[in-house]
Amino acid sequence: MRGYSLDPHPSIKVVTEQYAVVRIPRVKRERVPANNVEIMDDLKMAIEKSDPKNHLYAAKVLGPSRSSEGVILYYILDMFNA
Incomplete structure (x- = not known):
């Protein structure tokens, strides 16, 4: 993400890629607060x-x-139904 390290150390897996349903007022957003994100088990569930x-x-x-x-x-x- 533009030169920023999100993990404190490469061996620690704190930040992960996940599928989710996000509540956003407009599609062109790069980041959202955690209270607007519901993590899903897979892409099918999110869709x-x-x-x-x-x-x-x-x-x-x-x-x-x-x-x-x-x-x-x-x-x-990535957005899948925008």
Whole structure:
């Protein structure tokens, strides 16, 4: 993510790629707060639970990560029904 290391050490797996349903008001977002992310077991579940009319989108996310302001964030890597 543009030169930032999200893991404190390469051998520690704190930040992971996961499928999720994210609630976002507009599709062109790079990151979202953790309270707007619901982690799913797989992509199929995320797509089934998505509802673009209500701003719920299936996505592949990277996180959780703490911002410089102390907010827990997930970074959106890919959107599947935007």
